Amino acid sequence: MFGSLTEKFSELFSRFTTPSSVTPKAVSEAMEMVKTTLLEADVPYDVIEHFIQQVQIDLAGKKISGSLKPAELVMKAVHDRIVELLGGKQSAKGFSFQIPSVIVMAGLQGSGKTTTLAKLAYMIQKEASKRNKKRKILVCSVDYYRPAAREQLEILAKTVGVDYYAAQSTDPVAAAAEAVLYAQKNHYEHCFIDTAGRLHVDQELLGELSGIIKRVKPTYTFLVLDGMIGQESLRVAQAFEAIINATGVILSKMDGDSRGGAAFACYSLVKKPVIFMGTGEKVDDLEYFNPERIANRIIGLGDMHTLIEKAEEKIKLSDQEDLQKAFLKGKLTLQDFAKQLDMMSSLGSLSSLMKYIPGMSGMKVDSAQLEKGEREMKKFKAIIGSMTPKERTGRAIITESRRKRVALGSGTTPQDVILLLERFEQSQQFVKILKRRPNF
Numbered sequence: 001m002f003g004s005l006t007e008k009f010s011e012l013f014s015r016f017t018t019p020s021s022v023t024p025k026a027v028s029e030a031m032e033m034v035k036t037t038l039l040e041a042d043v044p045y046d047v048i049e050h051f052i053q054q055v056q057i058d059l060a061g062k063k064i065s066g067s068l069k070p071a072e073l074v075m076k077a078v079h080d081r082i083v084e085l086l087g088g089k090q091s092a093k094g095f096s097f098q099i100p101s102v103i104v105m106a107g108l109q110g111s112g113k114t115t116t117l118a119k120l121a122y123m124i125q126k127e128a129s130k131r132n133k134k135r136k137i138l139v140c141s142v143d144y145y146r147p148a149a150r151e152q153l154e155i156l157a158k159t160v161g162v163d164y165y166a167a168q169s170t171d172p173v174a175a176a177a178e179a180v181l182y183a184q185k186n187h188y189e190h191c192f193i194d195t196a197g198r199l200h201v202d203q204e205l206l207g208e209l210s211g212i213i214k215r216v217k218p219t220y221t222f223l224v225l226d227g228m229i230g231q232e233s234l235r236v237a238q239a240f241e242a243i244i245n246a247t248g249v250i251l252s253k254m255d256g257d258s259r260g261g262a263a264f265a266c267y268s269l270v271k272k273p274v275i276f277m278g279t280g281e282k283v284d285d286l287e288y289f290n291p292e293r294i295a296n297r298i299i300g301l302g303d304m305h306t307l308i309e310k311a312e313e314k315i316k317l318s319d320q321e322d323l324q325k326a327f328l329k330g331k332l333t334l335q336d337f338a339k340q341l342d343m344m345s346s347l348g349s350l351s352s353l354m355k356y357i358p359g360m361s362g363m364k365v366d367s368a369q370l371e372k373g374e375r376e377m378k379k380f381k382a383i384i385g386s387m388t389p390k391e392r393t394g395r396a397i398i399t400e401s402r403r404k405r406v407a408l409g410s411g412t413t414p415q416d417v418i419l420l421l422e423r424f425e426q427s428q429q430f431v432k433i434l435k436r437r438p439n440f
């Protein structure tokens, strides 16, 4: 997801390493690169032009001051404008479903409505179970257009442990009203209505949707768009939006080769924020779409928030707290660095985690490189293990003789020690940037 974008953006920032490198010429060359990158991601041209203009205005006349390095300056300008483009800070808080609520899913056939409905129901249950609660959820499909569509939802409902309502009526509007009435009578906290799609936007579909919405007056209407089809999905969205006045958009299929264009342009073209994104076919492959975090990922700052959330179930609370503290201080010790490496190995493969790690998210990797990475991680842990407590604070100067001693003690080479110290230094830089981000 956003993989090639991240790769290109990281490359871009590495150009601005010295204070004198932020010249108007270098900036405009970099902006040309941004333009190509975004065009490849299938972001509409007008949106790109506007974005670049804004970044250039932000950067014009900026002086390199204090500890802000040139790359950070460019990064900050690009980051802040990406956040704005993705929907701004207002939608960064997440989304909580009011009780009771009626939720209507809308979108083209195959966009992912039914799957996403199940994912949402699952997410609500999961959130509630964290507080030892269970929600009463009813789901109903009024898709009489595609055979087996209703059975699909019925099966998914069983999978996620919510109730399925089979309506008597076969008219979509009447069936939706029936389900909502049943939900009210039986004190369901959330009632989901899955609607039919079509291969293309057509008047019959929009008429049917508009009828359902008028009748059941949903608390939330989500427009599900296929993230894989890039800006084409936005034309669909505009046609729907004229009729349904959605609460927000859910971008499905943002895993795999999604080019990300839809995510970039959705807010500016459809004027509705993206609220969730689907990242796979399983019921827990749904994430909040948080502009701040996604911008971090795109520009190569990783997404430690999401990583930490993923880690919550698997990693000791005390370790998590230590790392959080280190991040808040904006200073890592080598001990923290080793802990970070440990956390990573307990979470899964390197490749699946890289996108979350500051400074690593843009790396191009093949399996040989990944193996090398895994080996490197092991070596790094061994090296840190062979250091004295003082050396582990990261503040002691690791002289040549110390490098030799540590290498000998850990079965590595002095070059490995140098590499570790370089990686550690890079990680420090990113932590400093993260610390300056107000939301971290």
Ligand SMILES: Nc1nc2c(ncn2[C@@H]2O[C@H](COP(=O)(O)OP(=O)(O)O)[C@@H](O)[C@H]2O)c(=O)[nH]1
Pocket (backbone or CB within 6 Å): 107, 108, 109, 110, 111, 112, 113, 114, 115, 116, 197, 252, 253, 254, 255, 256, 277, 278, 279, 280, 281, 285
């Ligand atoms: N990879 C991936 N596949 C998805 C995602 N969301 C939905 N799908 C798949 O897309 C196909 C169509 O989904 P479905 O929910 O039936 O679409 P609907 O016609 O809008 O109800 C199914 O094969 C889903 O498994 C996603 O986030 N990632």
Ligand SMILES: [Mg+2]
Pocket (backbone or CB within 6 Å): 113, 114, 115, 143, 149, 194
């Ligand atoms: Mg469906």
